[in-house]
Amino acid sequence: AYSDYFSRLYGSRIQKLSLDAGFTCPNRDGSKGTGGCTYCNNDAFSPSYCTPEKSVTRQLEEGMAFHRKRYRKAKRYLAYFQAYSNTYAPLETLKRLYGEALSHPDVAGLVIGTRPDCIDPEKLQYLKELSRTHYISVEYGIESCYDKTLRRINRGHSFGDAVKALSATADMGIKTGAHFIFGLPGETRGEMLDEAGIISSLPLDTVKFHQLQIIRGTAMEKEYRESPGDFQLFSWDEYLGFFVS
Secondary structure (H helix, E strand, O other): OHHHHHHHHHOOOEEEEEEOOOOOOOOOOOOOOOOOOOOOOHHHOOOOOOOOOOOHHHHHHHHHHHHHHHOOOOOEEEEEEOOOOOOOOOHHHHHHHHHHHHOOOOEEEEEEEEOOOOOOHHHHHHHHHHOOOOEEEEEEEEEOOOHHHHHHOOOOOOHHHHHHHHHHHHHOOOEEEEEEEEOOOOOOHHHHHHHHHHHHOOOOOEEEEEEOOOOOOOHHHHHHHHOHHHOOOOOHHHHHHHHHO
């Protein structure tokens, strides 16, 4: 488990603190597309203290206050740049935002959520330098191993792009993570199970699996209402059953 991993690494509980630093995505701002991924509504998973109007420092302080009540054992924290694509900015902007987070005495490192098409050698070199003194992990939203699915959900990148980004990151000695979604439209249970072998071949340190949630107001809600038969919807017990099987 993720929490056990950090307990072994640091000798105590480490808590991730979500941040919204005001980034956007290339399939939102028109450089690759507009409207974003069909399932995406960032407000559906962002904590109340996460708003880009607040500084990184203020979000960290409010997040720590929140988690001290909920997880009393946490001694140190990871600044989790979560909202949208958190390497999609000039390097100088990233240095300013990441540097502000790492300057907090209780922050042990960074977890950076981004897309496979929003990384480059210059940014990876900078992250490699940070990783010499801090915990640094880049978590890529991959979502599916199948290009047909990525096109349907308007990701704007291919699975090949994800493999390339993961390999480049791992080759620099930076910890890598990936997110995948079970239940995306058009995918069968067999295809989802087949992804296990593909994912296992990737240079990954951490993996997060999500069950699909259809959020009101998204393009996917409209698609589901029009073609519900294209979706494999799972209860929580069925979702957990994937890992048993």
